[in-house]
Amino acid sequence: ASREAHSTTSVVEAGSLSVGGNQIGMIAGPCGVESEEQLMTAARAVKAAGATALRGGAYKPRTSPYSFQGMKTEGLKLLAAAREETGLAIVTEVVAPEDVDLVGEYADVLQIGARNMQNYRLLEACGRSHRAVLLKRGASATLDEMLLAAEYILDGGNSKVMLCERGVRTFESHTRFTLPLATVPYLQEKTHLPVVIDPSHGTGHTSLVPAMCRAAIAAGADGLIVEVHPDPENAKSDGYQSLTCEAFEKVMAECRRVAAAV
Ligand code: PEP
Ligand code: MN
Numbered sequence: 001a002s003r004e005a006h007s008t009t010s011v012v013e014a015g016s017l018s019v020g021g022n023q024i025g026m027i028a029g030p031c032g033v034e035s036e037e038q039l040m041t042a043a044r045a046v047k048a049a050g051a052t053a054l055r056g057g058a059y060k061p062r063t064s065p066y067s068f069q070g071m072k073t074e075g076l077k078l079l080a081a082a083r084e085e086t087g088l089a090i091v092t093e094v095v096a097p098e099d100v101d102l103v104g105e106y107a108d109v110l111q112i113g114a115r116n117m118q119n120y121r122l123l124e125a126c127g128r129s130h131r132a133v134l135l136k137r138g139a140s141a142t143l144d145e146m147l148l149a150a151e152y153i154l155d156g157g158n159s160k161v162m163l164c165e166r167g168v169r170t171f172e173s174h175t176r177f178t179l180p181l182a183t184v185p186y187l188q189e190k191t192h193l194p195v196v197i198d199p200s201h202g203t204g205h206t207s208l209v210p211a212m213c214r215a216a217i218a219a220g221a222d223g224l225i226v227e228v229h230p231d232p233e234n235a236k237s238d239g240y241q242s243l244t245c246e247a248f249e250k251v252m253a254e255c256r257r258v259a260a261a262v
Helices: 036-049 074-088 097-106 120-128 143-155 183-190 200-203 206-218 243-262
Strands: 012-014 016-021 026-029 051-057 089-093 109-112 132-136 163-167 196-198 225-228
Touching: 012 074, 012 132, 012 243, 026 036, 026 200, 026 243, 036 051, 036 074, 036 243, 074 089, 074 097, 089 097, 089 243, 097 120, 109 120, 120 143, 132 143, 143 163, 143 183, 163 183, 183 196, 196 206, 200 206, 200 225, 206 243, 225 243
Parallel strands: 026 051, 026 225, 051 089, 089 109, 109 132, 132 163, 163 196, 196 225
Antiparallel strands: 012 016
């Protein structure tokens, strides 16, 4: 992953998504796939707003076992149908090594969640996949630990790795996590892998997401991953940090202006 290995930032491509170089990847969609109507409404809206990939969890790693766990295979099928209609590449989480092949049949990008950043069997399985990987930082992981986790995937033979800062656990409780945007220039100095920011999990509050999207772009992020839900109040997961489709459209316009200015 070292910058010494490559002087230019690697470009990771997966269908409609291109991250790194001059291309800013804009991944947006619901935290979890909940129904055909919910997913398609979000997919059409984020596409119209200019997103370059659709996110949506089919396997949801939830803090409580009593919370919505995702639609699993049914969710994967809905994601593939959304790609069919919109042309958007699909980013979705895989939580177990034995699911990597199945998820890879439907998705363009395998997301490794914060809780699994150091699940080495999962990293190795993703290293054997030909799908691009979005590796999220563990909530208490150092950046060096994240880079070593990325090495597991790269060393396994998969060079299509994106790093994602999604916030870390600190003493501060006003925000769900604390989002360190210095991660962007730091990782860009240290590694050639593209860096994606997740302002949704990084703040945990819808109202804070637009400013952090703009700030991430100003800091030079190679991409954003943003939670967007047609009806956040009734979302089955993470509604409190999700943008409405209308709010996302506005954020996209703002980000385009910031990108043009920096
Ligand atoms: C998510 O993207 O919905 C998610 C669970 O993220 P994280 O792994 O960063 O908590
Ligand atoms: Mn979420």
